[in-house]
Amino acid sequence: MQRYVLSHKNQITLISGILIATAFINKWTAVNMQIFTWALIIASILGALPIAIQAYQALRVKVVSIDVLVTIAVIGAFLIQNYEESAIVTFLFLFGAYLEQRTLNKTRSAIKELTEMAPESALKQMDNGEFEEVEVDEVDEGDILLVKTGAKVPVDGTVLSGEGSINEASITGESIPVAKEKGSNVFAGTILDNGTIQIVADRVGEDTTFGKIIELVEEAQDSKSEAERFIDRFSKWYTPAVLFIAFIVWVFSRDVELAITILVLGCPGALVIGVPVSNVAGIGNGAANGVLLKGSEVISDFSRLDTMVFDKTGTLTLGNPSVAEKKYYGENIDEVLGYLASIERESDHPLAKAVLEEIGQTNFSTVENTEVVKGGGIIASVKGHRLAVGNLALMERENVEISDEAKADIEQFEKNGNSLVITSLDGELKVLMGVRDQIRPRVKEDLQKLKKLGVKNLVMLSGDNQGTVDLVSRELGLTEAHGNMLPEDKQAYIKKLIEEGQIVAFVGDGVNDSPSLALANIGIAMGSGTDVAIETSDVVLMNSDFSRLPHALGLTKSISRNMKQNIVIAVGVVLVLLASVLFSEWMNMSIGMLVHEGSILAVILNGMRLINYKL
């Protein structure tokens, strides 16, 4: 019976609404006052039923819920035969609850989309060697699974055989498929775009990277700030207190109408729900945009940020050196590039890798008589030509003639912070390449946005020499830049800033910088979903995407603002209601309930604006 009533709450609301409408049509057309009264009585009883059941269930576990207040108020109104009030109040309460549920689901939609990406079934190898479809919960570590084209990878695992390409957008936010072969790691929740692979399960369920991300977001959404914990404690005592006050009022004034009006007005709706709603919608927006915010405390700190400290390598720069500039001199360059690649192919010098990547596809030839010149480069012969690949000192040793034009180029390249790779063919200068760790594309614009959002200081700390650091700093327009810093120096620097009373965020790649990440008020990890990054930081930028940083900051500022607006709405409504019940004539139970439900919807709708927040 209880079950039946509760599961048909929506139908009851509808019928009760129709009855009330019928009643008033009858009243205004004065057709039949008998129908008016009876329709309202039925609507009251029908509508009060689910509320009373909920109240009873709450009381049984010693909780004085809003349902209890409303039930008593409705019974009171009924006893003094004010059926109009009792019917309208129950209807508004039920209808309000319906709208709340609908809109609340909207604010939670981002996380719901995320959880819906979780894999549900897997093809597991059974004892007889055949693959059978099982629920993903039945997969254990060490099981062998088959993943076919178009299917979701059910667990974190390692490829045993087969190959294919996988869309890892659910983990990294990057939708370009990644090639996988034997030995590659695959992640739960990613989709096999093509190919067929067999994998062995390494981590299952909540232990997978995907499971951890979901858990993290869910916990963040339910995490509570100091203010919220206060409101929670407050509301635990608030409802019984309202009940008590209403009782006192009734004892002294003998005015049932007034007492039950107080009960309805006392419902603490908007205050309790206003802050969580902003939180959920905001964190959901972050999750959908590659920004994982770990809870409401983080949001409040982040939104009031003074100084942002960046690690250089891997954060502001890409972290792997590449050819940034190049110049060719004379003829037959294609041939020379082929020879150069053939020589570099045999070297394990970091610059060689960058050069090879730059040249790409080419004709490789046999390299003979390779001689490594310490602190200079390589000399070798290819197809009877003598090639020297290295720095300026090597060219001098080889007596390569450097034209004025080339001299100017070399100077310029060095000024730009490049390491030089110069190639000569038979004593003639042919190729000049400048290799450096390049600044991430669009970082400059993103830093400008951060400044505009109110970050006062942008500081870069790096282990590189001060010269390189200054160069990058000037190009990016940073406030401060310090080189030659060991991880413990960075830590000391951040500590100093915090002691000065600043709110400091540290942006790093999460692995070697974890002490700084932990120490800063807000640790922001440029992660690609790795465990360390997720665990030691307060904010994770998925897929190491620097451009999400301004979004993250703007979002936390919006969430913070939104919460404050909701608190103002909630407290304001309570004050207005209280004032009007004391000082005005027009306040009654129905209007009180209408305003109460209206304020709840107002805070939910206000929170919902965060779902579509864009910088």
Added chain:
Amino acid sequence: MKSATIQLETLTCPSCMLKVEAAVNSLEGIVEETVKVSFNSSKVKLDFDEEKVSIDDIEGAITKVGYEVLKSRVK
């Protein structure tokens, strides 16, 4: 000692949390400090002593205060 994660129907009012929490805590064999009802994900997480109480008892207690249990997992 086992730990359970119970997925409920969508919770819409914060007082639902109090009700669910109180219902679960009224059972014998529940480790009270571990009970965590999360409003937004509508989940209950808790540790319990499987010799004193079963997952069916826990689900029953929640259903009794009026919330549907969609799924539960015990580890």
